[in-house]
Amino acid sequence: MLLLGFLAITALAVIHLRDLFAVVMLFGIYSFLTASLFVTLDAVDVAFTEAVVGAGISTFLMLCTLALTARREKAKPARTLIPLLVVVITGATLVYGTLDMPDFSDPSAPVHTHVTPRYIEATEREIGMPNLVTAVLASYRGYDTLGELTVILTAGIGVLVLLGYRKRGEKR
Amino acid sequence: MPNPIQPNLVLRVAGKMLIPIILMFALYVQFHGETGPGGGFQAGVIFTSAFILYALVFGIGPARAVATDRVLRVLAAFGVLLYIGVGIASLLSGGNFLDYDVLGENAIEGQHLGIFLIELGVGFTVASVMIIIFFAFAERGARP
Numbered sequence: 001m002l003l004l005g006f007l008a009i010t011a012l013a014v015i016h017l018r019d020l021f022a023v024v025m026l027f028g029i030y031s032f033l034t035a036s037l038f039v040t041l042d043a044v045d046v047a048f049t050e051a052v053v054g055a056g057i058s059t060f061l062m063l064c065t066l067a068l069t070a071r072r073e074k075a076k077p078a079r080t081l082i083p084l085l086v087v088v089i090t091g092a093t094l095v096y097g098t099l100d101m102p103d104f105s106d107p108s109a110p111v112h113t114h115v116t117p118r119y120i121e122a123t124e125r126e127i128g129m130p131n132l133v134t135a136v137l138a139s140y141r142g143y144d145t146l147g148e149l150t151v152i153l154t155a156g157i158g159v160l161v162l163l164g165y166r167k168r169g170e171k172r
Numbered sequence: 173m174p175n176p177i178q179p180n181l182v183l184r185v186a187g188k189m190l191i192p193i194i195l196m197f198a199l200y201v202q203f204h205g206e207t208g209p210g211g212g213f214q215a216g217v218i219f220t221s222a223f224i225l226y227a228l229v230f231g232i233g234p235a236r237a238v239a240t241d242r243v244l245r246v247l248a249a250f251g252v253l254l255y256i257g258v259g260i261a262s263l264l265s266g267g268n269f270l271d272y273d274v275l276g277e278n279a280i281e282g283q284h285l286g287i288f289l290i291e292l293g294v295g296f297t298v299a300s301v302m303i304i305i306f307f308a309f310a311e312r313g314a315r316p
Contacts, residue, residue: 044209048201052217057302060224064309128280129206129287137211138287142270145290146255149297153252156301160245163308 003037018073024062031055045133180229187229194222202295206284212291216298223303232310239307244300251297258289 010030017023031054038047102109119136127135137145198218205211227235259270267274272286 048209048214052214057217127283134205134211138290149252149294152301156304159305159308163312
């Protein structure tokens with residue numbers, strides 16, 4: 001609860017600040033808070049990824065982008081009624097959608113009754129690994145992970161094409 | 173953008189001490205993902221952070237001497253190919269695509285070998301793509 005409060009405060013600060021350097025730093029803090037939240041939910045693998053990618057690399061990449069562009073956000077004309085309305089309606093719909101969700105850590109929730117028991121029960125026998133997350137990601141869902149890896153490679157190629165292109169023979 | 177911070181002795185010494193530890197930690201996360209949290213993805217990113225630290229403290233030039241364009245591109249593609257290769261190897265051994273059971277003496281060994289290899293592929297690709305992105309941004313800024 002405390003962490004969620006901090007998250008909300010950070011998000012509000014991000015909205016209000018115009019200094020993008022501070023905003024990037026706050027995003028890093030936001031990621032770290034999210035990572036701590038994941039740890040309290042016992043999702044250490046996700047927390048690890050969030051801390052490393054969200055707080056580490058993406059903060060740094062945003063700083064790089066800032067170095068290439070400007071540090072301060074341009075002041076925008078204040079026309080906030082329609083966006084506010086859209087956000088409130090969307091948020092209300094989403095909250096309404098969560099009302100139907102099962103209670104937190106309800107053992108009879110659909111997500112806990114479908115394939116999860118099968119994985120928990122069979123991983124030790126079929127794969128022999130203590131870390132369930134790795135077993136699911138790398139073996140049971142190996143095909144998905146291959147897709148993710150291809151996405152990363154594609155992202156790298158995209159950045160190379162957009163930013164890293166240099167003509168044959170051009171000196172860096 | 174990231175000019176080498178030449179005169180700063182503290183940064184250079186601290187960087188020299190920290191970078192090997194970060195690299196070791198990345199390898200630990202890479203090869204220990206079966207038993208603890210972590211795996212190829214996180215390890216690749218941690219590996220990249222060591223590189224970025226090095227480039228920030230000592231300049232892009234020396235970092236570029238290790239990670240040339242060619243090496244990075246080959247490694248990025250190699251990771252995905254290693255992953256697909258494991259899949260094809262299991263196909264050839266009589267299993268389904270990415271079914272590691274058939275790779276070893278028994279199912280468990282095959283699973284361990286397969287997961288080890290694909291995590292390695294993930295690590296290679298993630299690390300080299302992240303370094304590619306970093307260099308693309310950094311060199312863009314360094315040019316006038």
